[in-house]
Amino acid sequence: MMQLLSMDYDIDNIIIVIKYVAFYLATYFTLKHTILHSKVKGKLPPRPFLSFPIIGHLYLFKRPLYRSLAHLAVKYGPVLYLKMGARPVLLLSSPEAVEECLVKSDVFVDRPRLLPGKHGGNNYTNMAWSPYGDHWKNLRRIAAVEILSPQRLQILSGIRAEVAQSFICRMIKDITENDGIVEMKSAIFGLTLDNMMRMLIGKSNYVEASGGMEASRRFQKTMEGSFRVSGVNNIEDFLPILKYFKVFLGSPEEFMKKLIKEKNTFMEGLMLEHRELEREGNLSDGRKRAMIHVLLSLQKEDPHYYSDEMIGSLILALFQGGTDTSAATVEWVLSLLLNNPKVLKKAQEEIDTNIGNTRLVEESDKNNLPYLQCIINETLRMYPTGPLGLPHESRDDCYVGGYHVPKGSMLIYNIWAVHNDPNIWDDPRNFKPERFSGLEKTTLGYNFMPFGTGKRICPGEHLANKMIWLAVAILVQCFDWERTSNDLIDMEETGGLSLVKLVPLRVKCCPRPCMMNVLSEL
Numbered sequence: 001m002m003q004l005l006s007m008d009y010d011i012d013n014i015i016i017v018i019k020y021v022a023f024y025l026a027t028y029f030t031l032k033h034t035i036l037h038s039k040v041k042g043k044l045p046p047r048p049f050l051s052f053p054i055i056g057h058l059y060l061f062k063r064p065l066y067r068s069l070a071h072l073a074v075k076y077g078p079v080l081y082l083k084m085g086a087r088p089v090l091l092l093s094s095p096e097a098v099e100e101c102l103v104k105s106d107v108f109v110d111r112p113r114l115l116p117g118k119h120g121g122n123n124y125t126n127m128a129w130s131p132y133g134d135h136w137k138n139l140r141r142i143a144a145v146e147i148l149s150p151q152r153l154q155i156l157s158g159i160r161a162e163v164a165q166s167f168i169c170r171m172i173k174d175i176t177e178n179d180g181i182v183e184m185k186s187a188i189f190g191l192t193l194d195n196m197m198r199m200l201i202g203k204s205n206y207v208e209a210s211g212g213m214e215a216s217r218r219f220q221k222t223m224e225g226s227f228r229v230s231g232v233n234n235i236e237d238f239l240p241i242l243k244y245f246k247v248f249l250g251s252p253e254e255f256m257k258k259l260i261k262e263k264n265t266f267m268e269g270l271m272l273e274h275r276e277l278e279r280e281g282n283l284s285d286g287r288k289r290a291m292i293h294v295l296l297s298l299q300k301e302d303p304h305y306y307s308d309e310m311i312g313s314l315i316l317a318l319f320q321g322g323t324d325t326s327a328a329t330v331e332w333v334l335s336l337l338l339n340n341p342k343v344l345k346k347a348q349e350e351i352d353t354n355i356g357n358t359r360l361v362e363e364s365d366k367n368n369l370p371y372l373q374c375i376i377n378e379t380l381r382m383y384p385t386g387p388l389g390l391p392h393e394s395r396d397d398c399y400v401g402g403y404h405v406p407k408g409s410m411l412i413y414n415i416w417a418v419h420n421d422p423n424i425w426d427d428p429r430n431f432k433p434e435r436f437s438g439l440e441k442t443t444l445g446y447n448f449m450p451f452g453t454g455k456r457i458c459p460g461e462h463l464a465n466k467m468i469w470l471a472v473a474i475l476v477q478c479f480d481w482e483r484t485s486n487d488l489i490d491m492e493e494t495g496g497l498s499l500v501k502l503v504p505l506r507v508k509c510c511p512r513p514c515m516m517n518v519l520s521e522l
């Protein structure tokens with residue numbers, strides 16, 4: 001999903017072009033409202049008055065998109081019907097509206113056919129981009145039962161512990177080599193990447209190459225290319241006319257095609273390798289535990305359905321959905337802790353008191369460290385890394401809050417807006433983990449939904465929670481953290497579709513003296 005959520009493809013150029021076009025077309029706008037929707041089956045939801053021909057309301061969109069959409073909601077209401085260029089879009093910004101459209105109704109379950117779904121979603125057939133129907137249901141079922149079930153995740157807990165330990169060793173090495181200053185963005189990305197690779201395909205660049213942070217940085221570079229292309233940021237999806245201006249804008253479509261080809265080749269090679277090792281009886285335990293092994297075993301029973309292509313695209317979907325989002329979350333947690341040293345201290349005390357300094361924290365310690373969970377939830381509230389979820393589309397005409405919404409409308413729900421609404425959360429831009437203490441999921445309702453909600457809810461929620469929790473727990477237990485200067489950590493957001501820290505986090509860090517005994521034995 002990061003492929004969909006990250007939006008580093010440069011929207012600024014696009015905005016300039018849009019404004020330029022808008023200027024020329026401004027004179028026509030008054031005619032717009034009377035002509036549109038002549039076959040009205042009821043009143044459409046409200047929309048900001050000024051909608052230009054061709055570009056619709058796109059002129060209102062600024063970086064960061066989730067913030068500018070949240071402003072629109074404050075100004076015009078939580079249910080809006082916008083024209084994003086040629087596409088009608090229903091924008092939801094309140095928990096009630098989200099519940100009505102995504103939980104109580106079955107209409108908004110399709111995905112719009114956007115370019116990333118064509119090239120990055122295997123021609124709209126992978127889990128994230130497939131339309132609602134038997135194929136999608138099957139993919140979700142396989143993921144839920146065979147890959148991401150509590151039992152499977154339990155089997156994989158050993159992998160996550162190993163990954164955590166090797167991460168600590170790399171950190172200590174990096175600290176010594178760089179006089180205590182560490183660039184944490186790559187380090188954390190390497191940790192989640194290692195986790196996802198070992199769980200999904202049973203191998204990882206660390207296992208193979210046993211390189212230091214350098215290996216992670218190199219691999220990150222390769223992957224980053226694929227994160228640049230994303231979901232709703234592809235302006236051509238909304239302004240088909242821009243296809244003609246391609247020469248001036250440069251199109252990510254060619255880039256996307258090339259990337260997906262690279263990735264498919266990578267997956268094919270991987271399956272070949274796996275089968276060969278299995279035939280020779282050389283499969284390591286790590287590979288036998290991996291999800292690719294489970295899927296290739298299912299292939300033996302039903303080779304038609306579990307084709308290589310289907311397995312490859314399923315694994316890629318999980319890989320793309322899980323790596324970037326989880327890493328970005330851990331980076332936000334650490335940044336917030338550095339800007340709030342009292343919270344960091346309290347978290348360390350909680351671990352020292354409940355776990356002690358004679359062993360590393362483990363996943364099974366989770367229930368004994370409630371404050372740590374509050375810190376993570378508060379971070380996901382303030383910085384949900386998929387702030388606009390993925391776009392949905394309606395498969396039928398329907399009514400929302402009494403308004404008529406035509407079939408084929410795109411739906412965007414603004415998770416960020418709900419999480420940062422002062423009417424829902426007191427003083428929302430203030431980091432206060434305590435506000436989550438004693439709260440249960442049931443009382444949180446749709447006020448808190450970092451993983452989205454409804455039929456298309458993130459299938460990786462439990463896995464993400466486990467990975468993020470363990471990463472934060474070991475960072476807090478094993479190391480002391482300080483900012484590199486007196487200035488607060490810069491919390492600026494990239495401003496695209498994903499909510500990623502703009503300036504990579506650099507910190508001063510050292511192993512905690514009280515943990516030396518444990519750390520020296522790793």
Ligand code: HEM
Nearest residue numbers: 127128318321322325326386389390451452456458460464
């Ligand atoms: C902090 C981490 C994560 C966050 C914040 C996050 C958030 C989200 C959100 C908001 C959606 C869109 C829901 C919707 O369309 O209504 C989504 C979908 C998805 N996520 Fe995640 N996610 C995270 C981790 C993961 C992980 C670890 C995996 C894989 C194991 C994953 C795989 C997916 C997939 C495949 C979809 C598309 C589901 C579908 O269309 O049926 N995500 N995620």
Ligand SMILES: *[C@@H]1O[C@H](CO)[C@@H](O)[C@H](O)[C@H]1NC(C)=O
Nearest residue numbers: 113117118119122123124125
């Ligand atoms: C993508 O799928 C459509 C049917 O949904 C099909 O007509 C088209 O040929 C496919 N394109 C590719 C490149 O496979």
Ligand SMILES: *[C@@H]1O[C@H](CO)[C@@H](O)[C@H](O)[C@H]1NC(C)=O
Nearest residue numbers: 273276277278280281282283
């Ligand atoms: C499989 O294992 C055998 C014996 O350990 C070894 O000789 C052979 O090279 C291995 N094959 C592969 C492909 O690694």
Ligand SMILES: *[C@@H]1O[C@H](CO)[C@@H](O)[C@H](O)[C@H]1NC(C)=O
Nearest residue numbers: 373374377436438439440441
């Ligand atoms: C934290 O969020 C998770 C969902 O991500 C939820 O299950 C849990 O109950 C929350 N915990 C607290 C203390 O709010």
